[in-house]
Structures are given as structure tokens and as C-alpha cells.
Amino acid sequence: MDIPPIHGDQKRVVIVGAGFAGLTLAKKLSPPCFQVILIDRNNYHQFQPLLYQVATSGLEPSSISFPLRKIFQHYKNVFIRIAEVKHIHKTTIETSVGTIEYDFLVLAHGAETNYFKNPSLQHNALSMKSVGDALYLRNTLLQNFEQALIAKSEKERKALLQIIIVGGGPTGVELAGAITEMKNNILPKDYPELDFNQMKVVLIEAFPRLLSGISEQSGKKAQQYLESLGVIVKNNLSVKNYDGNVVELNNGDTMSSRCxxxxxxxxxxxxxxxxxxxxxxxxxxxxxxxxxxxxxxNVFALGDVASIQSKESPKGHPQVAPVAIQQARLLARNLKKLVSGEKMTAFQYQDKGSMATVGRNLAVVEIGKLKISGAIAWIIWMLVHLMSIIGVKNKLFILINWLWQYVTYDQSLRLILKPSENNKKSRS
Structure with a gap:
């Protein structure tokens, strides 16, 4: 691979992954000491906490994505390569576009969906880990409504209108709330021929309550909000099998769903x-x-892929953005110390709080011992996420979308986007 030469005593830091950890670390490594090679399979950074809004037609993919080369236009020591890592060696890594030498290697390539070795779920269930996944889910939801209009039987129509979401963490809770708000406020106007009393949004959680990462009080409040919107919440249940049509639960029950x-x-x-x-x-x-x-x-790992096991966190820290960002900031300082021969500082996670939104004026926020719910929590959730988005233009577009949806109870991005037949032929 053609890589710019190292100048003087510079150390080359190769970062795999441009998520929260990789992006933060690349920004914090200063030019005199380090040359940074940032590797990612995509040419953009994606803001994963808002993927569910892309999936439910609330935001455009471009609103939560930002081109890497634009981010680093003024960072003369950062070089970007779009590639996938094949193998790690002692001082080099093999990638899909060639071999790169490194002085320090940082693995920050994130996590993927865990289907717990269940091939039926891996093949038939939809996930929410990338912009592509979110768009595919949006297409599936909208196509199912179109097919429900021409369904030949009531059984088929109900399966098309029943949406099963498995997992009661923030992603599952926020997605269930957003889809149900579409059902309550938007879809009956788009599809007046359909009876949306038949549409069911079911949230299945294996643990006794939702949002197990925060307090029981906030978890119960989130469930109350979801049920008030019309979501059917099933705790203490897990999915054994899904063939694309029938969901088998661990208690022997089955449910029909095409999503x-x-x-x-x-x-x-x-x-x-x-x-x-x-x-x-x-x-x-x-x-x-x-x-x-x-x-x-000289190999480090950050964020979702890394696990620091200790008495305080025997299973590692939670796989959330604040952990990744804090680890990246500390590693930037530690690499400078390592180069200068100083002693590195151990990582201590500073938990600044947790939050999840359920719907319009409905959210839960915990900051230390302070627990907030309802409209105030919803505003806090919006402000925190808005400030975390990269780029003034993206912040403005998201704010405009949110204001428009709040005033009109509507979303204008209900588009089914799929490749043309010519593109399909050219790929085959």
C-alpha cells in the first residue's frame, strides 16, 4: 500500500475503525509526534444512536453520517484508507488494499449483531448496526404495508402488519416507540384502506424488565410509556427460531410476522x-x-470491541459511546507518555448518565442519582444527541426535521429505495 513516509521521529499509529473511539483518537494525536493511518470499510462516520430514526423515516442517512475526508481536511498528519483488515502481525497488518507497517496499532472496529449462534435468526432477522441496515429496515416496513393492501388472506395481512422487536435495551425501546408513533399518527393517513387496529408492535425482552443498564424505576417508567402508546411488551421471554414468517418463543408459543x-x-x-x-x-x-x-x-483496543475486566466491571464496560470516547482521549495522552518514556495512566470510566427516548415528550434520563422522566427528559435527550452530531449542517438538518415532526406529527422521508434492475444485472 502506498503510504506517506514518516518524518523524523514520528511514530505511525494505525487505527482500525472510524467509530466514536477511532475518530476521537485520530483527532487527539498531534502532528509533531504521530502520523495517523485511519482505516475503515466505509468513507464516513455514522452516528449509531440515531439509526432507528433513519429506519422509521424520521431522518435522512446523510444527516447522521459525515465523510471522513471532510472531518480530517485540516489534519495534515491523518491519512485515510478505505479497506478491511485481514491479519495482524507483530509490526504490520494485512489489509484488502495492501500491507501497512505500524509503531502502534489501535483496534476500534466496533461490534456486530450477536445472534447467539442461531442460524435462523442470522438469516431471517433484521439488524440495526449500520446505515445500510436502517435503510433495509425502512424498506421492509414500507414494503410490508404495500403488500398488506393486496394480501390474499386476513392471516397474511396480520403477519405483514405485526412487527416483532427483540431486545429491551435502548435500541429496542426507541425503535418500538418510533414505529408505534408512526402507526398512531402517520400510517392511517398514508394507507386509509388498512385497518391499523390490526397492526401490532411487540417488544420481547429476555430479562424481567426493560433497560437493564439503568435503574429499575426508569425501566418500569419506559415500559409504562411504551404500553401507553400501544406497544405490547413481553418480558421474561426469548426467541428460539424465526423462519421469516413464524416466530417461535421459548415458552412454546408462536407468532406470525414478516418483520x-x-x-x-x-x-x-x-x-x-x-x-x-x-x-x-x-x-x-x-x-x-x-x-x-x-x-x-504496542497493540491496543478501544470501545465496543475492548473489554477491561475488573472488580467494578467483571464483564467489561458497557458498549456505549461515552466509554469509547473516554478511552480514546486517555489513550492519546498515554501514547504521548509512552513515546516520552513516562508512566501511562490507567483507565477509569466516568459514568455521566444514561438515557432513552420512547416517543414524543416521553423519555427517561439518569444523571448520577438524579432520575428524570417525561417531557423534560425528552428535551435533555434531544439536546445531548444534537450536540453529539458532527457538523453544523447536520445539526441544523436534524433540528429542522425534529421541529417539523413535532409541529406536524409527520415525517416526509417514507421512501422505498432499492437498486434498479440494471444495477442488479451489472452486479451478477
Missing amino acids: LVWAAGVKGMPINGLPVSAVLPNSRIRVDSYNRVHEMV
Whole structure:
């Protein structure tokens, strides 16, 4: 691979992944000390917390995505390569576009959907981990409504109108709320021929309550909000099998649905070349308190793929953006210390709170011991997410969309986008 030469005593840091961790680290590594090679399979950074709004026609994909080359236009020491990593060696990595030498390697390539080795779910369920996944879900939802208009039987129509969401974490809760608000406020106007009393949104959670990562009080409040909107919440249940039409539950019951969204967990994305002892059963990478990969010297891992196991977090830190950002900021300082021969600082996560939105004026927010719900929590949720989006233009577009939806109870992005027949032929 053609890579710019290193100048003087510069150290080359290769970062795999342009998520929250990779992006933050690349920005924090200063030019005199480091040359940064940022590798990602996409040429953009995506804001995953708002993927569900793309899936439910609330936002355009471009509103939550930002081109990497635009982000780093003024960073003269950062070089971007669109590639996939094939194998890690002691001082080099093999990628789909060639081999790169490194002084420090940072793995921040994130997580993927965990189907828990269930092939039927992996093949037939829909996921929510990328812009492509969100668009595919949007297409599926809208196409199912179109097919429901011409369904030949009541049984087929009900299956097309029943949406199953598996996983009661923030993604599942927010998606269930957004789809139900579409059902209540928008879809009856788009499809007056359909009886939307037949449409069911079912949220299935294996644990006794929703949002297990926050307090029981907030979890119960979120469930109350969902049920007030019309979501059917089923706790203490799990899905055993799904063939694209029938959902089999662990209690023996079955449900008919042509759309099952799997939001029940994530796992690390494995990379060849790591020591066997460094890869945990859920494919997360075992790292020490400095985010250094187990049994490796100059290789680090950050964010969702990394797991720092301690008494405080025996299963590793939660796979959320604040953890990734804090780890990246600390690693930038630690790499400078490492180069200058100073002692590195161990990572300590500062939990600034948790939040989830259910719908219009409905959200739960926890900041320390403070628990907020309702309209105030919803405003806080919006402000925090709006400020986290990259780019003034994207912030403005999202704010305009949210204001428009609030005033009109409508979304104007209900488009079924699919490749043309010519594109399909050219790919085959």
C-alpha cells in the first residue's frame, strides 16, 4: 500500500475503525509526534444512536453520517484508507488494499449483531448496526404495508402488519416507540384502506424488565410509556427460531410476522492474528487497564470491541459511546507518555448518565442519582444527541426535521429505495 513516509521521529499509529473511539483518537494525536493511518470499510462516520430514526423515516442517512475526508481536511498528519483488515502481525497488518507497517496499532472496529449462534435468526432477522441496515429496515416496513393492501388472506395481512422487536435495551425501546408513533399518527393517513387496529408492535425482552443498564424505576417508567402508546411488551421471554414468517418463543408459543428486528445483543468483530488468550467468548478483546491487548506490546483496543475486566466491571464496560470516547482521549495522552518514556495512566470510566427516548415528550434520563422522566427528559435527550452530531449542517438538518415532526406529527422521508434492475444485472 502506498503510504506517506514518516518524518523524523514520528511514530505511525494505525487505527482500525472510524467509530466514536477511532475518530476521537485520530483527532487527539498531534502532528509533531504521530502520523495517523485511519482505516475503515466505509468513507464516513455514522452516528449509531440515531439509526432507528433513519429506519422509521424520521431522518435522512446523510444527516447522521459525515465523510471522513471532510472531518480530517485540516489534519495534515491523518491519512485515510478505505479497506478491511485481514491479519495482524507483530509490526504490520494485512489489509484488502495492501500491507501497512505500524509503531502502534489501535483496534476500534466496533461490534456486530450477536445472534447467539442461531442460524435462523442470522438469516431471517433484521439488524440495526449500520446505515445500510436502517435503510433495509425502512424498506421492509414500507414494503410490508404495500403488500398488506393486496394480501390474499386476513392471516397474511396480520403477519405483514405485526412487527416483532427483540431486545429491551435502548435500541429496542426507541425503535418500538418510533414505529408505534408512526402507526398512531402517520400510517392511517398514508394507507386509509388498512385497518391499523390490526397492526401490532411487540417488544420481547429476555430479562424481567426493560433497560437493564439503568435503574429499575426508569425501566418500569419506559415500559409504562411504551404500553401507553400501544406497544405490547413481553418480558421474561426469548426467541428460539424465526423462519421469516413464524416466530417461535421459548415458552412454546408462536407468532406470525414478516418483520423481526433483532436488537438483543452485540459481540466483538474478530480479527485474525490476535493471541487466542486475548479473544473472549463474545469475541471482545481482553485488554489491560491501559487498553493494551493481552499478550501484545504496542497493540491496543478501544470501545465496543475492548473489554477491561475488573472488580467494578467483571464483564467489561458497557458498549456505549461515552466509554469509547473516554478511552480514546486517555489513550492519546498515554501514547504521548509512552513515546516520552513516562508512566501511562490507567483507565477509569466516568459514568455521566444514561438515557432513552420512547416517543414524543416521553423519555427517561439518569444523571448520577438524579432520575428524570417525561417531557423534560425528552428535551435533555434531544439536546445531548444534537450536540453529539458532527457538523453544523447536520445539526441544523436534524433540528429542522425534529421541529417539523413535532409541529406536524409527520415525517416526509417514507421512501422505498432499492437498486434498479440494471444495477442488479451489472452486479451478477
